Amino acid sequence: MDFSALPALDFDRLLQQFVYSPKSPMIFNTGFFLLLFLAFLCIYQLLRNHLRARLTYLTLFSLFFYYKSSGLYFLLLVLSTIIEFHFGKWIADTDSPRTRKLLLVASLCVNLGMLFYFKYTNFFIASFNAATGSRYPLLDIVLPVGISFYTFQTLSYTIDVYKGQIKPLRNILDFAFFVSFFPQLVAGPIVRASDFIPQIHQRLFISRPEMGRAVLLIATGLFKKAIISDYISLNFVERIFDNPTLYSGIENLLGVYGYALQIYCDFSGYSDIAIGIALLLGYTLPPNFLSPYQSTSITEFWRRWHISLSSWLRDYLYIPLGGNRKGVVRQYFNLFMTMLLGGLWHGASWQFVVWGALHGLALAADKLFQQVFRPRATWLTHALGWFITFHFVCFCWIFFRADSFATATQVIHQITHTLHPELLPEVVASFRAVFVLVALGYCLHFIPDRVSLTMENFLAHRSVLAQAAVLTVVIWLVIQVKSADIQPFIYFQF
Helix, strand or coil: CCHHHCCCCCHHHHHHCCCCCCCCCCCCCCHHHHHHHHHHHHHHHHCCCCHHHHHHHHHHHHHHHHHHHHHHHHHHHHHHHHHHHHHHHHHHHCCCHHHHHHHHHHHHHHHHHHHHHHHHHHHHHHHHHHHHCCCCCCCCCCCCCCHHHHHHHHHHHHHHHHHCCCCCCCCHHHHHHHHHCHHHCCCCCCCCHHHHHHHHCCCCCCCHHHHHHHHHHHHHHHHHHHHHHHHHHHHHHHHHHHCHHHCCHHHHHHHHHHHHHHHHHHHHHHHHHHHHHHHHCCCCCCCCCCCHHHCCCHHHHHHHCCHHHHHHHHHHHHHHHCCCCCCHHHHHHHHHHHHHHHHHHHCCCHHHHHHHHHHHHHHHHHHHHHHHHCCCCCHHHHHHHHHHHHHHHHHHHHHHHCCCHHHHHHHHHHHHHCCCHHHHHHHHHHCHHHHHHHHHHHHHHCCCHHHHHHHHHHHHCCCHHHHHHHHHHHHHHHHHHCCCCCCCCHHHHC
16 A cells, blocks of 8 residues: 555644644634544543543543633633642631631732732723823733633532531542633633532543434534524624624614524534533533523523623622622612622623623612512513513623624614615615524524433434434534634623
């Protein structure tokens, strides 16, 4: 056989794939990750009966995954892990309530101090300059990917240890495994220590239903992210938000509907892949999305959207602020402040603050409406509730997506002053492929849960080869429609 006809393997180029590059971070929907994960999984299965070796192997892979996403900032993750491990141990080993409280405050200062420095320093400098007319220069700070997620994760661990709700881990490798677990490291779901730590030492076992669910989640996640979200973003939504005044009001309105679907498919797609990969590794992560655009009130929306964050904010911010224990007015204030800070968590800009404030006001207004009017549940109240909730959420997405208040104002002005609905057929015809995917995305969103369960059961009873074939088809589709440039997940910036 003549091997000279085969192309020579470029080892230098291959090795470069393992070096961090800001232009090609490690994300789930790249061919490099999918191939690397398959190779990783083969060795992982060989270590299934060797607990310590398996945990160490997975922790090292997680650190490499984070290095490929954030470069040398993976050292910050290592530093945070070492510090929080010892804070947890010191708090648990100390009997003095005052010392325990001081240690907790110190832990909060370290965690929130890092988050503040990397995420908010330039925001406050710019805001101060704008308010006072001063010209303090901005600092050259790069935001490490996922710092908001793993900071909240380590914070909850230390707080739960302080409250006595969990016992601290005594092995730093176990704690590093918990903090760095790569499927959810950079964009959630935010995992509670009480949910994840008990799984660390369990025997590796994946049932057939779990295997079917994992394959379905990874396939649907890839489909939502790489086929729906990326395509409608590049071919329609970005054009609208880059220059709203070039387009009619109906195009701006469709751009907002498109962005509502884009961010859902992007973020829930990531969560689906993360949960599916974790299942393949033998670990269960909590659900993060439950068809949020089916909600009939803003309160219900936040029970379905980014569930791990909304429950984190409830337990570690809203309830400590007083929750509903200090009267109705204080409850409304607590709701507003929780969402305001939740908005700031998403990004260091005033648009995110306004986005959070609008949701806080809406949650308080919904609570007041339910307490005063106590509306009966009928099909009409459900339909009205859905219509108002969906369009309020879309209105808030304008501030979330726009790069400035000027852009957000232009989008709103175009929709309210130059709607021209008669242009709808022409617009749809001009972007036919985009609106086919938008229609498909919204139809899939409203599919009843029982259909998903049926598909899970169907896949669970197929052979491994059949399950692999399903994934292969989806990956092939992703390759056919994906753009040349890598499209990072939206929540990577948070």
